[in-house]
Amino acid sequence: MNTAVSPDAATLKLLWHDAEPREVRLREIISERLAAKPPPLLDDSIVATYFFAFRTQRLERAVEEISYHATIGIKHPPPGSLLEQCAARPAGVEAFDSTGRLGLLHVAFPLKMMLQPDGHLTSCDILHTVAGAIIFDVYENQDARLIALQIPEKVLRTFPGPAYGPLGVRKRTNFPPGQPAFGTILKPTAGITPEQVGALVEEVAGCPLFLFVKEDEDLYPKLDYSPVKDRARLAAAAIERAKEKRAGRGLIFAPHISGAPHEILESVHAVLEAGASGVMFSESFAGGTVRMVREATKRLQEPPAIYGHNAGIGVRSRAIYREVIDLLARLDGIDFRQTAPVRPGTPFLLPYGREWQASEEVLIRPVPGINPTMIVRAGALDQGNIGLNLADAERRAISEKVLFLAGSAINSIKNGKGKADPQLGAEAMTQALEVHRSGELRDVPMAQHLGELVRLADRKELKPLREALRQRYPKEAA
Template sequence: MSSDRIHAHYVIETSIGLERAAAAMAGEQSTGTFITLPGETPELHRRHAARVESVVLAEEGGEPSLSGSRGPGPVQRGEVELSFPLENVGTALPNLLATVAGNLFELQQLSGIRLTDLELPEAFGRAHPGPQFGAAGTREVADVRTGPIIGTIIKPSVGLTPEQTGVLAEDLARAGLDFIKDDELMADSPHSPFEERLDAVLRGLDRAAEVTGRRPLYAVNLSGDIDEMRRRADLVAERGGNCLMVSVNAVGIAGLRDLRLHSSLPIHAHRNGWGAMTRFPLLGYSYRVWQQLWRLAGADHLHVNGLRNKFWEPDDSVVASARAVLEPINGGPAAMPVFSSAQSAEQAADTYAAVGTDDLMYVCGGGIMAHPDGPAAGVRSIRQAWDAALAGIDLDTYAADHPDLEAALRTFRGATGG
């Protein structure tokens, strides 16, 4: 790949022919518009025009996927690679998005378009902070040298007072968790103000540490305006907190990058809202592209859903997402994938077999707190499931003399209908 060009890969659907559609995409996102302009000199085109690098027909026929498209011919679907001069964009991530994922989604020549991959010049890796901790650094901060980082989410998601949240966090920490996070619905609400909740939880974790000898990571949700996030990050650091959580699609890529440059704590990137960008297969982004952008901006942990989850996403998509997060890219380290969404002891062995590593967060809400013998037994069941997986022992065989695991399998197996 040329060091001065950005390469973007798409799957598109069109009724004007793939070659014509690709040319329209290249023109719209660089030097062209709907009509020739006086300033479009050959020299300007040479320096600034996007190029169609390749077009591959995959299939033909059927009805257009999206409304509002136009074209006289049969529907074609295929792969297109465009390249853009770095000189057009610079290295600013908002400008990059405007170029590779901007008005293309609105072109009438297309009845479907999905950005599937992005190859960036080395200049992007030099220009952006990237993960401050990544997978390896997170292990150090959490003091978990081997095995997955086992975590949970504060539940109920909303309705608990700060003091109730602190008591729950203390109980969960006493149960032996490595990681506790706020729910994405809880940031700074009238019934649970950020600062009060932070103080109550940290007090609870301190009490638990007097018994257990360790304090788990607590990813406090500080999502908000940029100035608010800076102020909240400072409070977390001043009061001894050890992790920040951000709803990244809500705060924006510039907001996350600013927080990464401002703070010295790990950043836990929650992807809520992601389904709007990816659920329809011929619109939006791939997770591979999405996670690359957020890692450039500074995310250390990124949610990837989980096997046999409660949402729409199939297992092969979840596994591909996790592998993308674990891949060093743009000169930065591997980040840490976060498996969540109806996870319990039941999916541990399959998760390890599919991903091939324990460099991950395994975050269970109901899978811990709904264990029939209580949260502490729920935590033990998750650890036992992973012990079995890492040792290559069949889960049911291991459960025969591990009652916590046996009870978890009896309770959660098939609970999501997956």
């Protein structure tokens, strides 16, 4: 018998509290404050910018506690001593109200306490110091966010960065300038054998629309019925057979290789030996592995392109702003990073709004000595919104830095026999691309785009596109 007492109305109201409006407004305020007064850039320190809401402590008093717990472990170090050289110090404060307990705090963490003898740092070293227990694990801190990092150029240049970046990926695959780069995800995503992977890749490889194809993160590498080396071997063979259909364009295949760090490295070597040209894994639950793979493969004639999957990023971005996570992943060496597509209405996937803008900006902005990371627009990207995403990329002059990745919109579109038909999905996407190029919907507002696209597909008898829209939008395009 269940004797648990149901929560009262006040408790239910608390449990149903939606923190998202606060998050959106907080980011707006922080963005405006940092635009007006950017964090300092110091040659001898990494400057971490935090948002804090303290229960009792004023912002300016917090640095002493941070220095004690995150750097030297004593207070009031002797002037001129090595201890003082390694101690965190204040780099600026901006209170949001008269209490002095709410606002921004800039803290300088000296390179003296972190740099290795050759002058390099790792992302793990940085996060270990700037995102430690004193920031996120003490009761005094009612709210705490790591919102920005300023890293000296001499340290930035020691990171490997992406092996290719957007232009390097396009060059490796011989994708012509001005041609949008598309990718897709194999479906089904799990419970499939190497032979099925090979067959799925072969269906995709015949379409020169695609630059990239990847497995899903739910297909694990060390399965007795589906070892990743065999999947990579059969996928590579399928791509080779499709060469004549690809108009001279290459196709990057990225198998999923997540695991413990030593397992990831084992899988990397196995799939490269089998013919894979890329790899995919998430660094969120295996810190340092992106750089491990980059360092282990950087002397190869053609290192693998690394797709830094987002699995687990939402767990971290609740405390560390996504653009900080994305910056460190870029420095470590990811060639591809998913953001989210432009689409009307309620967001399906994070990030969106200012967080989305910040994520895309940090992936491609100039960083000395570091290639950009290719933005991946994915997560409900389909024939109904691809025009909006192409237009957005063109407007921002980033078209060649974006990969348009559609999974279900390619591999789950069913033909007249009720069977999933990737060729039909790809043909529908090609027709949507041609509609965009025609400019016929250029001036249509975002909210009306889908309806106008459906009517255009009917009028011009674009049957694959019309069928894809019907399946993707059963209410709006019945």
